[in-house]
Amino acid sequence: MQFIVRVGVDLAKHVIQVHAVDAAGRRIVARSIKRDQFLAWCAQLPAGCVVAMEACSSAHHWGRRLRSMGLDARLIAASFVTPYRMEGSSGKNDMTDAAAICEAASRPRMRFVPIKTCEQQGIMALHRVREGIKEERTACINRIRGELAEFGLVFGKSPKALRAALADVLEDASNELSGTARLVLQRAFDHWRALDEQLRWCDQQIGLHVRSSPEARRAAKLTGIGEIGASALTASVGDFKQFKAGHQFGAWLGLVPRQNSSGGKTSLGRITKRGDDYLRTLLIQGAKAAVMSAPKRDDPTSRWLVQLTARVGWQKACVAMANKNARILWAVMTREAAFDPNHVSVKPQAAKMTPVPVVMPAAAACSA
Numbered sequence: 001m002q003f004i005v006r007v008g009v010d011l012a013k014h015v016i017q018v019h020a021v022d023a024a025g026r027r028i029v030a031r032s033i034k035r036d037q038f039l040a041w042c043a044q045l046p047a048g049c050v051v052a053m054e055a056c057s058s059a060h061h062w063g064r065r066l067r068s069m070g071l072d073a074r075l076i077a078a079s080f081v082t083p084y085r086m087e088g089s090s091g092k093n094d095m096t097d098a099a100a101i102c103e104a105a106s107r108p109r110m111r112f113v114p115i116k117t118c119e120q121q122g123i124m125a126l127h128r129v130r131e132g133i134k135e136e137r138t139a140c141i142n143r144i145r146g147e148l149a150e151f152g153l154v155f156g157k158s159p160k161a162l163r164a165a166l167a168d169v170l171e172d173a174s175n176e177l178s179g180t181a182r183l184v185l186q187r188a189f190d191h192w193r194a195l196d197e198q199l200r201w202c203d204q205q206i207g208l209h210v211r212s213s214p215e216a217r218r219a220a221k222l223t224g225i226g227e228i229g230a231s232a233l234t235a236s237v238g239d240f241k242q243f244k245a246g247h248q249f250g251a252w253l254g255l256v257p258r259q260n261s262s263g264g265k266t267s268l269g270r271i272t273k274r275g276d277d278y279l280r281t282l283l284i285q286g287a288k289a290a291v292m293s294a295p296k297r298d299d300p301t302s303r304w305l306v307q308l309t310a311r312v313g314w315q316k317a318c319v320a321m322a323n324k325n326a327r328i329l330w331a332v333m334t335r336e337a338a339f340d341p342n343h344v345s346v347k348p349q350a351a352k353m354t355p356v357p358v359v360m361p362a363a364a365a366c367s368a
Contacts, residue, residue, distance in 0.1 A: 001029075001044045001045060001046070002046055003022045003023075003028060004020045004021070004022060004028055004029070004045055004046065004049055005021070005022060005023050005046075005049060005050065006020070006021050006049070006050045006052070006102055006105055006106060007019065007020045007021075007029075007042075007045065007049060007050065007051045007052065007102065008020075008052050008053075008098045008099060008100070008101035008102025008103070008104075008105060009051060009052065009053045009062075009098060009101065010053075010054070010094045010097040010098040010101060011053055011054065011056060011057075011058060011059060011062065012035075012094070013035070014034065014035055015032050015033070015034060015035070015094075016032065016033050016034075016035060016038045017030075017031075017032050017033075017094035017095060017097065017098040018030070018031060018032075018033060018041070018098060019095070019098035019099045019101070019102045020102070021102055025106070027099075030095060030098070030099070032094065038062075039065060039069070042066060042069060042071060043069060045071060047070045047071070048070070048071070048072055049071050049072065050071075050072045050074060050105055051066050051071050051072065051073050051074070052073075052074045052075075052076055052101050052102060052104070052105035053073070053074070053075055053076070053101065054075070054076055054077075054078050054081055054097075054101060055075040055076060055077050055078065055113040056078065059075050060075070060115050060116045060121060063075055063115040064115060064117075064118075067115065073115065074105060074112045075112055075113035075114075075115060076101060076104055076105065076110065076112060076113065077111075077113060079274075080104055080110065080111065081097070081100050081101050081104045082100075083104075084100040084101075084103040084104045085097065085099075085100035086099075086100075114238055114239065114242055116236075116238065117238070119235075120235045120236070120238055123209055123231060123232075123235035124232070124235055124236060126202060126205055126206065126209075127206070127228075127231070127232050127235075127278065129202060130199065130202040130203075130206070131278065133195055133198050133199050133202065134199065136195055137192065137195040137196065137199065140188060140191055140192050140195060141159055141162065141192060143188060144162065144166070144185060144188050144189065144192070145162065147181065147184065147185060147188075148169070148185070151175065151176045151177055151181065152175075152176065153169060153175060153177075163192075166185070166189055167189075169185075170182055170185060170186055170189070203227075203228075206227055206228055206231045207227055209231050209235070210227045210230055210231050213231075213234060215234045215333060216230045216231050216234045216235075217230075218332055218333070218336075218337075218338060218339065219233055219234055219329055219332070219333070221338065221339045222325055222328060222329060222332070222339050223290050223297075223299075223301065223302075223325075223341060224283075224286035224287045224289060224290035224321060224322075224325050225282075225283070225286050225325055225329065226286060228282060229282040229283065229286050232278065232279055232282055233279060233282070233283075233329065234333075236276060236279055237249075237333075240329075240330055240333035240334050241334050243330060245330070246326065246327030246328070246329075246330040246331055247327060249326050249327065249329070249330040250323045250326040250327055251272070251274075252274070252275050253274075253275045253276070253279055253280050253283065253326055254271055254272045254273040254274035254275045254280050255271055255280060255283070255319065255322055255323040255326055256271060256272060256323065257269055257270065257271055257272070258270060258271065258272045271319060280322070283322040283325055283326060284318055284319060284322045286322070286325070287318045287319070287321035287322040287325060288318045290302075290305065290321055290325075291305055291309060291314060291317050291318050291321055294306050294309070297341075299341040299342050300341075300342065300343075300344060301321075301324070301341065305317060305321060308320060
């Protein structure tokens with residue numbers, strides 16, 4: 001065990017596969033370990049040993065536990081591990097997955113996922129539950145609409161219009177609704193209101209997080225980023241200084257165009273859509289609100305949005321605004337400064353080069 005320098009770990013619910021190599025890359029251990037025995041096995045590893053895992057369910061938990069033991073725990077996105085899996089020789093299984101993770105962790109240019117704290121994961125759990133409640137509420141409203149349509153009752157598309165008419169419909173004895181149908185729809189209506197109450201609770205908790213976090217408060221002041229977006233972005237990213245520049249943060253969110261360039265010819269396509277779908281969706285939805293209200297404001301970004309919308313269209317302007325907000329957010333977080341809508345960035349000028357006199361050797365000067 002003292003010769004192990006890197007371990008690839010394929011996580012699962014009950015059995016964990018490990019693949020350990022030495023400094024020369026030779027395999028030392030390749031075995032499966034039960035979940036409750038994994039930490040005891042890792043305790044035998046030398047201090048500072050690299051333990052790499054895919055960024056999947058429970059990976060952040062294991063990463064925190066391993067780092068507390070003095071090991072160098074690293075998380076890798078699953079898409080970065082796939083190219084190192086030798087599917088042609090032995091197919092895909094837990095052993096090849098662990099070997100691929102171990103190989104991917106050895107690459108000098110590999111990008112790793114920062115390990116989240118318990119507080120970050122708690123806030124993101126709140127956002128995931130909120131998204132689940134939203135989907136359940138939408139499904140409940142669609143079920144109510146479908147049942148009403150069976151009896152020839154059709155209303156406006158907005159939930160507000162349906163809510164305003166539903167109570168009267170259930171009390172109206174002149175329609176074709178049977179007694180059983182009225183009971184079913186009343187229960188569905190009660191479920192709808194209960195989901196609304198749960199959604200309001202989630203929004204209140206998100207608001208508390210924003211008000212208690214200086215980073216989230218700064219993020220919420222950006223045009224096109226509200227409380228929900230500020231809470232999700234600050235909790236998911238954590239330390240914004242892990243990105244070297246704002247454009248790298250935008251690329252991490254999948255808001256930059258995909259390239260297919262060759263031979264000096266640049267060819268750009270649609271955005272890559274890499275990274276977290278939820279964060280990207282929040283940025284684009286917030287950008288849509290900023291684009292629609294841009295003519296009402298007079299700051300430099302709003303004037304730029306008006307011109308951009310007229311030139312490339314509404315949809316592309318929304319994506320461009322989302323990318324711009326990502327860059328502004330990176331600058332605000334890394335500099336720990338308040339957002340100024342009237343700020344105009346100035347590109348740094350290149351330093352002037354002082355000419356250095358060339359001194360020729362004496363022999364060369366004589367021959368010249």
